[in-house]
C-alpha cells in the first residue's frame with residue numbers, strides 16, 4: 001500500500017477555517033468534504049484528513065495515529081510531549097496566554113500575584129512562568145469559562161487566552177502579564193518515518209510558497225524612461241524589476257516604460273508617495289497566488 005500522510009485538523013472552532021484554507025491553498029483537493037465527514041482522503045495528494053478536537057491532536061500525533069496536525073502552540077506547549085516538534089509556524093489564530101486581575105485591584109508587577117488563587121486551563125505553562133519569577137500561588141484548574149471565576153469568588157486572578165481583550169473587559173478584568181504569545185503551528189513526531197517525511201517535505205514546500213506569496217504583491221506601473229533609475233532605487237524589490245518599453249504615443253515628448261516587480265507589501269505602502277513623486281503612474285498592485293523562489 002502506498003504511503004499516505006495522515007493529517008489531523010480541528011473539527012470546528014478557531015483553528016478550523018485557517019487550517020482547511022491552508023491545505024486548499026496548497027492545491028490539495030478536499031473534495032468539498034470539509035466538516036461533513038470526520039475522516040476522508042484528498043483526491044490529488046496522498047493525504048488523509050481527520051477532524052478532531054484540538055486537545056486530542058497532540059496525543060494522536062505523538063502515538064502515531066496520525067502523522068502531523070495543526071494546533072495552537074499553547075495546546076502543544078501545555079501538553080509538553082517530547083515526542084513532538086513544531087514543523088512550521090503558520091501565522092493564523094494568533095493569541096496570547098495572559099494573566100488578568102479585577103480592574104479595581106491595584107497592580108504594579110508580577111510580584112503582586114504572590115499568594116493569590118489563580119484560575120486557569122493552562123496549569124503547566126502558568127506553573128513554569130510563576131516558578132521562573134519565584135512567585136508562589138495556588139492554581140485552580142478549570143477547563144473553560146475561566147473569566148467568570150473572579151466574579152464567583154473562585155479565584156482572585158485568571159490566566160487565559162486573549163485575542164481582542166473584549167472578553168476580559170466584559171468581565172471587569174484587566175490583562176497584566178503575557179505568559180506566552182501563540183499562533184497555529186504544524187506539529188509532527190520527531191521520529192517520523194522516512195517515507196512520511198518525504199510527503200511532509202512536499203507539503204512544506206507548498207506551504208512555503210503560499211506563505212511567501214501572502215507577504216508579497218506583484219506591482220505594475222508606468223513611468224517616463226528617464227525615471228527608471230529613481231524608481232528602481234525606491235522600489236522595495238526582491239530582484240531587479242522588469243522594464244518594458246511602451247509604444248510612443250503620437251505627440252509624446254519622451255519615451256515611457258512599464259515597470260513590473262515583486263515587492264514586499266509592507267514596504268510598498270511606505271514608499272508609494274516616493275514612487276509617485278518620481279513619476280510613477282497607473283500603479284497596479286496584484287495578489288500573488290504562489291511564490292516559488
Ligand code: PRT
Pocket residue numbers: 010011012013014015052053054055071072073074075093094095160161162163164165166167168182183184
Ligand atoms: O472544540 P475544540 O476543543 O477543538 O476547540 P476549543 O474550544 O478548545 O478551542 P477554540 O476553537 O476556542 O480555540 C482553538 C485555538 O485557537 C486555541 O488553542 C488558541 O490557540 C487559538 N485562539 C486564538 C484562541 C483565541 N484566539 C481566543 N480568543 N482560543 C481561545 N480564545 C478565547 C479565550 O479563551 C477567551 O474565552 O476567546 C476568548 C477571548 O477572546 P477575546 O477576543 O475576547 O480576547
Ligand code: ZN
Pocket residue numbers: 053054055
Ligand atoms: Zn479544545
